[in-house]
Amino acid sequence: MPSEMENKYVIFKLDKEYYGIPIANVLSIERIGVPTRIPNAPKYVKGVINLRGEVIPIVDLRCKLGMEEIDLNSSGRIIVVSVNEIVVGLIVDSSSEVLEIDKENIDKPPTDSGNQYIEYINGIGKVSNRLIILLDLIKILEY
């Protein structure tokens, strides 16, 4: 991985918290369109959208992470990510910025065995006074 992309994360908001995913996995950030429903798909798969001629599945991160679902609104964004040849759009509340987080500023995720969503977290990044939850995309996109 080229060094300039190594420590950079795309930061987005879900509910009250900020989350980050490695910028190397992010293809683009899009406005939310109306997805076509996929029958018999898991609940968090909201459907597919037409992204410049390609059909991209859309995953609602709120739903995947067990948060309360909200209606799609104008500040919402779709972050299109690519992991292991899987291309998926993630619905987030809003996308704010790209931050550099050094390895030494990333803590291990808390080990709370009671929370089933902990496994989706790779670590907690600290940037000045903010805490950024770094997500494990591979785990999140496991079917």
Next chain:
Amino acid sequence: MDFHMDQYMNLFVEEAKEHLQNMNDALLELERDTSNISLIDEIFRIAHTLKGMSGTMGFSNMANLTHEMENVLQGIKNKEVELGEDVIDVIFECFDAVDNSVNLIASTGKESEDKHEELIEKLKSILKKDSIVVDHETDDESIGGFDKYVTNILQEAERRGLNRYNIEVTLSPKCMLKSARAFIVFSTLETMGEIIYSNPSVEDIEDEKFDFYFSVILLSDASDKKIYEELNKISEIDNIVISPIDNMGKEILQEDYSQKIIEKDATQHSSKKDGATKSDIDSRVNNRESKVGKTVRVDIERLDNLMNLVSELIIIKTRMDDLSEVSNKENMAEAIEYLERITTSLHDAVMKVRMVPIERVFNRFPRMVRDLSKELNKEINLEMYGEDTEVDRTVIDEIGDPLIHIIRNSIDHGIETPEDRVAKGKPKKGTIVLKAYPDGNNVVIEVIDDGRGIDSDKIVERAIEKGLITREEGEMLSQDEIHSLLFLPGFSTSKEVSDVSGRGVGLDVVKSKIESINGSVEIDTELDKGTKFIIRIPLTLAIIQALLIKLAHEIYAIPLSSITEITVINKNDIRNIQGQEITLYRGKTIPVVRLNNLMGLEVENDSDECTVVVVRKGEKQAGLLVDSLIGQQEIVIKPLGKYLSNIKYLSGATILGNGNISLILDVNSLI
């Protein structure tokens, strides 16, 4: 029988190179992560495929080597052999040997005489768990195997107090005149000392018979630093490594010698970066790249036709430009109709350009059947029909391997020995029939043998033994379901490992490969009568005619090729028999599928009339209940992607004229 192999040589080389590339990637990955069983599986399968391919073409040395590789890999799979560094090294050496053979075959059309005895010995010794002396050998090889002459000179130089260096130079990949650049390196070095050895040889370097890397041995009284500085002045050099060596040509590894390797830092860095981005891109465009090398031989007539259509397209474009100025509805409609006709013809024409007769795959089989039947002492007659059936080029590439597997299986397990056949009252000579014919938008390929067939009880027994099903499950299975067990991974009815087949990598690979191109494979077998494989593959992969239908407010597409009729039936005509809804259609009872329920939609239609789309898959039919029909349309198939690959009842999606997405129903899974 005399075959022109030339035609298939290209195919062989192309495919072999692709497989080798995959193997290389997998091997490299495996070296990093030796615990990854799926990689071993992958390498094993590639070795198996290469064995088959080279065997088919009569390259026995390569086939032997890959066979031995397979044995070792099998050992690793079964945890009989520990996957250590030494084993990986040997596998790599084998890979190189195979790679070299393929390259030689590509350039000369003949296999090398080298029987790879040394490598095969090594592979065998791994299986015997004998420790091997790889270390020593590779050390020697790494420096290029000096002869006595060189070592003598090196000793002589030591007496004269000269420094001895091994200098490795890597030219920049952008370098245009490699040999000229190398010549400058040589002449620079010669001002400072004496070059006594070069790898590759000076002649080869002059002829540009080297990649970007070469190494020389230099005797000089200058320091390595001086040499480095001099070489560094030459442009288009990526990397220079200078290391002192001893009399045997071995690098001296002294700890205090901190400057052993001096690297051109800046360029090294940038080249590393280049490398990284390149591999990134590589992995992304991997799929596309592998298709770049594929070629199609096209009848010039077809190209002319294409050209004509394109010129018509240009004419209509101009016409529409004119029309937009003087807007006239009637003329516009006419122009659009014309445009439609051209695009349809254009699509047809492009499709035809991509089509090649299935002969290209079939024609390598006679030789294979002949060789195999000789080897196994069987008498087999191969009959082929419909070789001129045309299939898309991309499809052709994918069905070669599965067919090889199936035919090998038929010869090895299916057809009995002549004595057995006579005893059973069958003709002495076994027959394998290979048949291809178009069927709607599909092409069907059948492989039929009149051999011993497969005993259903044995299949069930075997599946239980392998832990694929439980005994209770086994008792419940229908004949079709039993046959489908044969396609499960890890299932093989042959107990012995033979050169031909029977390692349990056959049919599951066949199935996954055919399904990867949206095809299907069925097996029909009767004990002592024979076995029939029916492979159904799509004529093309990209554009199809489809019927758009409405379920509640959602639009779905059904491929027209699988539709036999659209009809309206009365609600009361649908009967419920033991939980299965059926209706009478042309004197036959067919199952009724309520699409709304399957797709999790409310049923809106409350009238007595139901619209039914009758679809078929082979002989089977079913009626799909839909809310309303929209119409027929040409659609471009877009895959749903890896993430949604497990979704039931859907085979893809398409983008409608208004930009919305409509899902394509997978008729095969609905019946």
